[in-house]
Amino acid sequence: MVAISGHYRFVVYRSIDRIFFWFGFGSLYLHHILKSFIDHIRKCPIFHKKVSTSIHNLNADKKLGRFKKIAYFVLNFINNLFPTNRIDPSVELCLFNLTSSKNYFEKIDQMGSPSRILSQLFLVNLPWLDIKKELGNINILDIGCGSGLYGERLSDYSGGLISSYKGIDIAENPVWKDLKLKHANFSFEKIKDENILSYIPPKTNLFFSQSSLEHLDDVLYFNQIKEYTEKYKEPIIQIHL
Numbered sequence: 001m002v003a004i005s006g007h008y009r010f011v012v013y014r015s016i017d018r019i020f021f022w023f024g025f026g027s028l029y030l031h032h033i034l035k036s037f038i039d040h041i042r043k044c045p046i047f048h049k050k051v052s053t054s055i056h057n058l059n060a061d062k063k064l065g066r067f068k069k070i071a072y073f074v075l076n077f078i079n080n081l082f083p084t085n086r087i088d089p090s091v092e093l094c095l096f097n098l099t100s101s102k103n104y105f106e107k108i109d110q111m112g113s114p115s116r117i118l119s120q121l122f123l124v125n126l127p128w129l130d131i132k133k134e135l136g137n138i139n140i141l142d143i144g145c146g147s148g149l150y151g152e153r154l155s156d157y158s159g160g161l162i163s164s165y166k167g168i169d170i171a172e173n174p175v176w177k178d179l180k181l182k183h184a185n186f187s188f189e190k191i192k193d194e195n196i197l198s199y200i201p202p203k204t205n206l207f208f209s210q211s212s213l214e215h216l217d218d219v220l221y222f223n224q225i226k227e228y229t230e231k232y233k234e235p236i237i238q239i240h241l
Helices: 006-043 066-082 102-107 114-124 128-135 149-157 174-183 218-232
Strands: 138-143 164-167 188-190 206-209 235-239
Touching: 114 149, 128 138, 128 235, 138 149, 149 164, 149 174, 174 188
Parallel strands: 138 164, 138 206, 164 188, 206 235
Antiparallel strands: none
């Protein structure tokens, strides 16, 4: 049996009171935070229809408030828990197996990020001769082309099978001028916004993007590609990395 003096009994009681006070205050504060978070989430534009594999269209390129930043991470975490959810059943998922060959690594920029290196290895390993047989003349539109250097890479990786390459971006790049002088089949154009339909050359049959889709309204983008393909009525390939 332990005896507690009056002074220590007061200290113990006061400590317990503080614990309950802070626990109660913390619970109310947490409830307020969660309620505000949910209210903000409800106001965010969420894709309710199955037109996207993502459940949201929050974009970190646009200024996000505190709650939308939290929502961005939470919703992406949920997306990643179900990577095959909401995928069109007609889409076939295939694994990319890299053929081990030193020659491939000699062709790519090995100073890039891991994701860029893997993307380049994927492009090098594409069956370009089969693509040529499927499409005929390969006419590429590079969306969000940046400097346009992927035009040269695609031409190199394909073994010179590219008939034409056009790069579009919202920001003009000084490298474009040099590339157009170097390659007669290259062209570039600065666009005003995400409405790309009017910038698609008539015979485009390969749509390409590298690290661009996360900066676009993907539903708007693919709807425009769909509109183009319905009019083109020829085989079309899309490559988005």
